[in-house]
Amino acid sequence: MDLLDPLLLARWQFGLTTLYHFIFVPLTLGMGLIVAIFQTCWYRTAHVKWLALTRFFGKIFLINFAMGVVTGIVQEFQFGMNWSDYSRFVGDVFGAPLAFEGLLAFFLEATFLGLWIFGWDRLPKLAHLASIWMVWIGACLSAYFILAANAWMQNPVGYEMAPDGSRAELVDFWAVLTNPVALATFPHTMFAAFMFAAAVVIAAAAWHLSRHRDVEMMRPALRFGMWGMIIAFVGVFLAGDQLAMVMVETQPMKMAAAEAAYHTVCGADASFSLFSLGTPDGSHEIFSIRVPYLLALLSTHTFDGCVEGINDLNAAYLAQFPQFAEQLDGSLPFSPIIWVTYWSFRWMMGFGAAATLISVVGLWLTRTKAKRAVPQWAWRVAIWSAPLPLLGSLVGWVFTEMGRQPWIVFSLMLTEDGVSPTVPGWQVLTSLIAFTAIYAALAVVEFGLILRTVRKGPDPLPEPDDGSGGPGSPAESIPSTVY
Known part of the structure; x- marks a missing residue:
């Protein structure tokens, strides 16, 4: 095996950077929905604990969103750097969903995120609530366009080959958007994203509850996360069943x-x-x-x-x-490599099932009529189980992409034909080492910021007699500088 083989190094670099970027994607998708739900609870009940939870998990959402944007930019660089032949072959098709993702979905998401961040003391309460829901809708649209582009690699539709056979040309954009693989992958991915976000909520709440801090806020957050985990796992299972049917038909x-x-x-x-x-x-x-x-x-x-x-x-x-x-x-x-697909398929299910089982046990231990206090080992399990849904999603994508091999576009182009023909191995190795080092540093920053936010906890609840907590009250005017 040639350690400076450009194809081998390019595959390693794309795999590592893609999986690293995907660490932030499910938390953005899932946490955006959770923050929107918490703020909706505040809007409907005027109970200030939901406001505190909205702001607390909103900080985690914003930290993760910013890091996801930074790491996502690198992905597109790689198409031109290491996969130029692939880019030329699929550019006419791939460009459409990626353009919609950038020009429509991301700008929608970013615009309303700005309104949400800086609109606490400037927008009406309902308009401010609508802005976080629009952020989540934009994130969902962004995810769908990207999944539609990936689905085309799994099941090419809506295209014709150029007369010289050098590239695929888009002829039916609607067929690309309604690709059966995309339609099945999207709900599977979204439910899995919510599982990871729920796991983060569970871990944060368990950390505070184990220390008897912010019990009034963290107990409902913990129960919400556990019920969300179970419901999302059922959704993952049902969506995965449909995805398996499509996979049997197309791959x-x-x-x-x-x-x-x-x-x-x-x-x-x-x-x-x-x-x-x-x-x-x-x-x-x-x-x-x-x-x-x-x-x-x-x-x-x-x-x-x-x-x-x-x-x-x-x-x-x-x-x-x-x-x-x-x-x-x-x-x-x-x-493909059989042991990779075989075990990644099982690890994907196993990690998700383990996280769900922990939530089921947690609901029993924290029930209202429980006669014994929750043991410390249970809190530790809840905290350290946070990565399980993420690991399930990551190995799931390993299965999805490695299971397509040796194709980079199923039935149309082999992976070895997509690599840049004039880029030497040492250049790919240099960029691989640089990206790995930068991403390692960003990982330390990301984890440190989130850990510090979790340990600090929510801002203290206002006193009952200060006029906060209801519509039109000072609690509605939250200075944007808290972010």
């Missing part, structure tokens, strides 16, 4: 690789393996623990359905894409 190799199913199986043989070992070349299974019928049920919603195997699909692709087969090596050239 059957990815589904086969997720199960390490080397041969086509039907009915009871289409079982789901909880654990599996294969041969070193990844062509055969040695040992596994399986649940009968489950894979058929997940893939086809029937107990007698069939799931195509890796070997059979590889043979079909060899016949369907002979022009690409000549470039690929190995006994299964059209399959």
Whole structure:
């Protein structure tokens, strides 16, 4: 293996920077909704604890939003630096959703975020509430346009090849926006984002409650986060079920690789393996623990359905894409790295299920009629479980992108054909090291700011006799300088 291979280094750099950027994306999407809900509770009830929670988690939201913008800019640089051939091939199609993301969704989000930050003491209460909801809607639109662009790489639609075959040309933008993969991926991503934001709320509330601080505010925040975690997990499961159906239809190799199913199986043989070992070349299974019928049920919603195997699909692709087969090596050239897809698929589900189980136990321990105080170990578990939904989302994206290999655009372009042909490996390595160092420093800053905000806690509640807490009261005039 050539350590200065431009393709290898470019893939590592894009993978690392993308996953790092995605650390901030789900928290922005989920925390924006939570802040909007808390502010709505304040608007409807005039209870000042909801105002304090809005401002407290609003600070975390703003810190994360700013860092997400900074890290997201680097993503587009890489298309021109390391993936110029890919950019030329997909530019006509990719440019449309990315342009809408920047010109429509991001500007909508940024404009109303400015109104929300500086409008506490300037806007009417309802208008100020509407601004945070518009921020969240803008974030959702931004996420959808980006997911639509990514979905085109998984399932190309709405395009025609140029007469010389050098690039894909957009002919139906609506088809790109309504790509079945995008429609299934969006709710799955949004529910997963809310799980992570709920986990952050749970961890922050648990930290204060374990120290008997701000109990009046943090107890409802904790219960809200736990119920939100459970509801979001149900949403992730249902949306993931639909996504699996679409995946079987559009990318059957990815589904086969997720199960390490080397041969086509039907009915009871289409079982789901909880654990599996294969041969070193990844062509055969040695040992596994399986649940009968489950894979058929997940893939086809029937107990007698069939799931195509890796070997059979590889043979079909060899016949369907002979022009690409000549470039690929190995006994299964059209399959991804099996152990990566197999385990990332299970880690994705396992991390989410573990976080949800912790919330279920937490709701029981913190119920109103509980006869015993919550033990300290339970608070520690709640605090340290915060990264679990994020880890699930990250390995989920590893599965999504690695499961598409060896394609950078499924059925149209191999990953090795998308790399910049004139950029030497040492230049890619230099930028990889620089980005990694910068991102490490930004991670320290991000974590430090959020940790300091959490430890400081919400601003003290106003005294009952100071006139605060109701509509038209001084509590409505919150100086923007608190941010």
